[in-house]
Amino acid sequence: MPIISTAGLARTFTGRSSPVEAVRGIDLTVRPGEILGLLGPNGAGKTTTLRMLTTLLPPTGGAATVAGHDLVKDPAAVRRRIGYVAQSGGLDPQETVRSELVLQGRLYGLDRTRATARAEELAVDLDLTELLDRPTPALSGGQRRRLDLAMGLTHRPEILFLDEPTTGLDPGSRADLWALVRRLRDEHGTTVVLTTHYLDEADALADRIVVVDQGTVVAEGSPAALKAAHGAATLQDAFLAITGRGPAPVDTTPVAV
Amino acid sequence: MLLHDTALLFGRYARQTLRSPFQIFFGALMPLLYLFFFGPLLTGLPLGREGDSWQILVPGLLLQLGLFGASFAGFSIIMEKSWGVFDRMRVTPVSRLALLLGRVLRDAALFVFQAVLLVLVAVPMGLRAPLPGILIGFGFVALLSAALASLSYALALKLPSPQEFGPAINTLAMPAMLLSGLMLPMALAPGWLDVLSHLTPFRYLVDAVREAYIGHYTTPAVLYGVLVALGLTALAVTVGTRTFRSAGA
Numbered sequence: 001m002p003i004i005s006t007a008g009l010a011r012t013f014t015g016r017s018s019p020v021e022a023v024r025g026i027d028l029t030v031r032p033g034e035i036l037g038l039l040g041p042n043g044a045g046k047t048t049t050l051r052m053l054t055t056l057l058p059p060t061g062g063a064a065t066v067a068g069h070d071l072v073k074d075p076a077a078v079r080r081r082i083g084y085v086a087q088s089g090g091l092d093p094q095e096t097v098r099s100e101l102v103l104q105g106r107l108y109g110l111d112r113t114r115a116t117a118r119a120e121e122l123a124v125d126l127d128l129t130e131l132l133d134r135p136t137p138a139l140s141g142g143q144r145r146r147l148d149l150a151m152g153l154t155h156r157p158e159i160l161f162l163d164e165p166t167t168g169l170d171p172g173s174r175a176d177l178w179a180l181v182r183r184l185r186d187e188h189g190t191t192v193v194l195t196t197h198y199l200d201e202a203d204a205l206a207d208r209i210v211v212v213d214q215g216t217v218v219a220e221g222s223p224a225a226l227k228a229a230h231g232a233a234t235l236q237d238a239f240l241a242i243t244g245r246g247p248a249p250v251d252t253t254p255v256a257v
Numbered sequence: 258m259l260l261h262d263t264a265l266l267f268g269r270y271a272r273q274t275l276r277s278p279f280q281i282f283f284g285a286l287m288p289l290l291y292l293f294f295f296g297p298l299l300t301g302l303p304l305g306r307e308g309d310s311w312q313i314l315v316p317g318l319l320l321q322l323g324l325f326g327a328s329f330a331g332f333s334i335i336m337e338k339s340w341g342v343f344d345r346m347r348v349t350p351v352s353r354l355a356l357l358l359g360r361v362l363r364d365a366a367l368f369v370f371q372a373v374l375l376v377l378v379a380v381p382m383g384l385r386a387p388l389p390g391i392l393i394g395f396g397f398v399a400l401l402s403a404a405l406a407s408l409s410y411a412l413a414l415k416l417p418s419p420q421e422f423g424p425a426i427n428t429l430a431m432p433a434m435l436l437s438g439l440m441l442p443m444a445l446a447p448g449w450l451d452v453l454s455h456l457t458p459f460r461y462l463v464d465a466v467r468e469a470y471i472g473h474y475t476t477p478a479v480l481y482g483v484l485v486a487l488g489l490t491a492l493a494v495t496v497g498t499r500t501f502r503s504a505g506a
């Protein structure tokens with residue numbers, strides 16, 4: 001039984017400008033306990049897909065089941081089982097690190113005592129203990145990202161959606177996050193769907209990769225299988241071959257800027 | 258659950274508001290200016306209604322406070338959306354109604370507080386009104402603020418760009434204020450204006466509070482006011498909750 005399955009999941013944005021087909025029918029299955037890397041160039045539709053799977057954005061086509069519940073018919077049941085760290089985060093500049101973590105716990109049903117204890121625990125896991133009483137605008141970019149992650153982990157979700165979780169993290173924090181993701185999977189069986197533009201990260205962390213481009217899935221497989229299929233030494237080369245950009249050209253014309 | 262989550266969010270937003278005394282007092286400034294510099298002009302004029310000029314003006318100023326204050330509540334949701342806080346909350350299992358009510362109750366509490374302030378200043382200026390009437394007036398401010406704040410959140414989420422929010426609210430609130438007879442009672446109006454005025458819901462609220470301020474609690478005007486206020490609030494909260502569900506997308 002897949003823990004996530006989508007069929008023709010699609011989203012078209014209509015507004016004042018011409019309609020944008022951000023996601024054009026994605027079929028995806030994710031097994032419980034799998035770490036899935038969702039890759040694709042800028043504007044491929046990764047964030048839009050995650051926003052649909054996390055109930056934030058109603059699909060304009062297709063269907064999906066997440067953690068055994070229909071995305072559209074029973075979004076509340078889906079929400080109880082998932083955690084989401086958005087690409088641009090979600091911190092209130094009027095609050096402190098601690099008050100954000102405690103509120104998050106309480107929104108997921110912990111009482112004040114347990115939410116407070118959980119906040120301290122998460123602070124240890126994400127190296128925020130020294131920063132608990134700082135207002136969130138006083139955090140560095142990477143510290144803020146770690147707080148976003150802590151917020152998404154508060155309720156120990158069955159499925160964790162991470163949209164570019166390591167953007168802005170220093171190498172040490174990034175290694176810590178990789179370890180944390182693996183530990184969540186190994187100790188708690190957490191399923192993780194993450195997007196990233198760091199292909200070494202996808203290679204190291206993901207059991208399986210799905211590459212999307214212009215709103216559709218263009219390749220899928222384990223990092224090793226993708227490399228083998230394109231005769232590539234690195235996932236980066238495989239990715240470039242898949243998305244049709246070829247290996248980086250050697251350009252001799254002087255830059256125009 | 259609904260109560261628990263609503264209380265939780267109300268607490269958070271109320272604390273944020275309390276940390277900003279400027280926001281608390283600044284909102285009461287416009288009606289206070291009307292009270293000081295416009296109120297004295299009316300004291301000798303025949304206003305076409307029972308009650309002295311303060312009993313007519315203060316109910317209007319109370320609702321003006323709710324009308325202008327709560328209409329702009331949507332600004333805060335635009336900020337929260339841009340910070341990602343709005344989506345972070347929508348991804349939790351908390352009911353959409355609680356997400357809305359936690360915010361709206363903070364708004365209602367803020368405007369009732371400002372209304373109390375206004376009445377306290379109006380008393381030395383010459384306002385005399387029975388206590389039950391004054392309390393009924395606060396009840397109307399609470400309902401009007403809750404309704405308008407809900408609609409304001411919905412509008413803020415629906416507009417394609419946030420720069421349009423301010424102009425849109427001004428365009429809606431000005432005619433609403435003029436047509437409901439907040440400043441001067443519509444009893445002075447020619448027939449066509451009076452008819453037009455009866456098409457805006459706020460008219461019934463002002464009339465009801467003016468009745469309450471002269472000690473009439475069981476007249477048809479008060480009944481209509483209560484019905485319109487409750488109906489408006491129910492409608493607004495429904496619209497607001499729906500918008501929170503889809504975030505206007």
Ligand SMILES: Nc1ncnc2c1ncn2[C@@H]1O[C@H](COP(=O)(O)OP(=O)(O)OP(=O)(O)O)[C@@H](O)[C@H]1O
Pocket residue numbers: 013015020021022040041042043044045046047048049087
């Ligand atoms: N609210 C919106 N209205 C209109 N178009 C949108 C909206 N949100 C996203 N898009 C468009 O949909 C497409 C997919 O965007 P999306 O954010 O899903 O890409 P992404 O794969 O996450 O890219 P990135 O790697 O840059 O984060 C883009 O062309 C984007 O411009």
Ligand SMILES: [Mg+2]
Pocket residue numbers: 046047048087163
């Ligand atoms: Mg993205």
